[in-house]
Amino acid sequence: MTSQIRAGHLMEELSGKVGGAELYELRSLETPVSFRAGALESVKTVETTGRALRVIHEGRMGFSTTTDLADGKTLVQNALQSAQFGGPAPFEFPERQAAQSVACYDPEVEGMDAAALIALGEEVVDRLKAHDPGLQIDLSASSDVEQITLLNTSGLEIEDRRTYLNLGIELVRTRGDDILVLWDSASSHAASEIDAMAMVDRLIERLRWAETTAKVESKAMPIVFSSLATMCLLLPLSEGLDGRNVYEGASPLGEKLGQQVLDRRFTLVDDGRLDYASLSAPYDDEGTPTAKKTLVEEGIVRQFLYDLKTAAKAGARPTGNGFKAGGFADRSFRLPPIIKPATQVVLPGDKKLDDMLQELGETILVESVIGLGQGNTLSGEFSNNVSTGFLVRNGEVVGRVKNTMIAGNVYELLKHQLIGLSDRAEWVFGLLHTPAIAVDGVGVTSQG
């Protein structure tokens, strides 16, 4: 066994030699099991050890990562070399600030071995097979344990142990040339937060709705984005609220702080402190305490998201959103921290989804889209194929809509065309907590 260099030792060595240094160390063990076509396919263990070093030398930032914990020398050399020509770092690494605890660890998840995950997978697969033995069922379940150490030359020392339980289900139903693909996923720090059977019931409901296909005309019409599909609207918005885009003049919201830009009924919160939410942690990956921030309050822009570097450049306060990854990206030590949202929470409205659908006459209930984020999202544009969507007439599902595109501009739709938000927020992939959102005037193009 090669001897490993202690993280603290590296900090001591760098202290005084450079303006500042920060070491992020990750040790993790992931156990993913995967099912394909309704049967167990593989079990895997992924053990990761890695370090990322940031140094500030004469106002410039250097960055390097390694998987070799025994070789501190190369890591330091690489970081110092990159600092010689690196970009400006107009900030200092923070001292430790007090932060209230956030629940990120669940012993039940740590105790879940491959056998337990296989049992979870089998339960899901059996229930889906009972509904339709012809379904192609792919599933992945994994339990992850992460030990994170964050140290810097300002004296910050954070040790954090986190667990993650992840579950992803994908169904393919093939009937001649008609192929239906449905999927859902969930992720949380705690096992009790993942309701696999509720996910299954939801998928079965969609399978039933898709028994028939329905034709839809090309025109501008009201669309209901189910909680699952709100990503389509929230993704452009979160780019507009990214402090980096604001700082460089690229965000359409940049000069709108304090102004009414969206409908009064729309409130969006970025919450890094929800117990057991997969994006929650007491501190972000730079040591800034996470926070709950209202970004859009009753349609008024209140706050942008910042990491240390952009906050310093923009003269703003860091918001605890400096993450090494987020959203769908792998959690990893390999990337330098950048601005990423924590859990995005949209406050619910006051109407039941069923009532909303009934009042709309004819609408498409969109469940998922293809091509998310591929286009000019910064200006709020979206244009997506409706991968799963249902034509609903007077509250009754007519059938599945195919070969259909929806397009519009998020800023216009949420300002002038908001019909309403449903009264129940739901978890989406463990990343968002939102109600269904109905908007009018969406461009629908279909060869249904």
Next chain:
Amino acid sequence: MRDRILKALEQSGADYAEIRVEREWRTKVAYQGRDLENLEASSELGGIVRCLVGGGWGISVFNTLDEMEERVEDAQRIAKLVSGRVSEKVELAPVDPVQDEVRVALEKDPRTVSLQEKQALLQAYNELVLGHSDKIVSTRCRYTDSFKEVTIASSQGTYIVEERPDVTLMLGAMAREGDGNVQLAAESDGWALGFEAVEGKEERARTAAQRALDLLKAKPVTGGVYTAVLDQRLAGVFIHEAFGHLCEADFISKNPTLQQVLSPGRRFGMDELNVVEEGYLPGQRGNFKYDDEGTPRTKTYLIRDGILEGFLHSRETAARMGAEPKGNARAVSYRYEPIVRMRNTYIDQGTVPLDEMIKDVKHGIYAGYAFGGQTELEQFTFSAGYAREIVDGKLGEMLRDVVLTGNIFETLKNIDRIGDDLEILGSSGGCGKGGQYPLGVTVGSPHIRIQNLTIGGRAA
């Protein structure tokens, strides 16, 4: 290392055991606007063991290479958990064991080019983009290189050491006018070459900046059904999304209903349509001699003369479907097992010159460059970086926000012209599947024309 690997394989009692070890050196330079966003030099070492026991897979991934034998035992132990539960035992199609050492000779090995030189080159491109106009408010410029030494060894006698270079360049421009009109344009490329491949790309920087400016004046496209002419890159992304993914046998091999729909011999397009999956084009992005199971990468036809011919295979899917593996089992890194992936997927050369293709289009769209694409088996989308109207056989006004969609069973049949100007293109991004992103691939095609293509947009 060799001894340790061989010993661990020898001691394994698994039906099949495979060890892959990767050592990587990589650097990155990224500019965002005026600021150097990241300058990085990093290294990585890791390995993966795959064991097959009683037809089930056990896999172990690690960064510490000292305990190779224990890792093999681990993988074997968890494979046993799986073996009792598989519905169909995994078998591997036979491949001749290979012993080879593939070293590359690069004109400018990125490991010997200084970080300063890389930073200076990207800075110069960044300044060209920024300086193009005062309406260019920011940039997204990025240089990356990676040099991997990959060792692939198996209990069947394969032992390969292969050097795998990768270098990418993305030059992105962001233009802004007025309140909310923000437009992005980018040029991107990637090669399995050295630093020399990214030098002398000043023209690409100007192209990206000018396109972003032009897009400020462009009209948003009106949603509808169009006759569309696609440039080489967009047509390449189209065939990758529309057909390439569907031909990956891991989707098909366990799905009998899908096998009926996708049976070889079924017509998917006109006689002139040939879709090729090339195995090894030295120097092109993601091109190496072997795949990650140690199978030599060779050419295969997906569509020949309009007819579906074959699929892409790993050793596992090839065994299940009675096919021959041609080197499509690829892993994005040592953290993942190889899965069925594309390499160089292109529509083969046709005969129609571009101007003839456009000449008889009364009202249509010429679309170029690609932001990306996504597929969900039957339906797929791909988005253009820019487009122009075609009116009475001539190129007209610039259009933006052009996202095209299609249906696998209809859209290929609607290709009615295939051009004579085939290009094979790498990019700075890559292909994503099963959590494995970005995998270096190339796409290619001549210009093609497609009838009745749906383009999303606001209502007319």
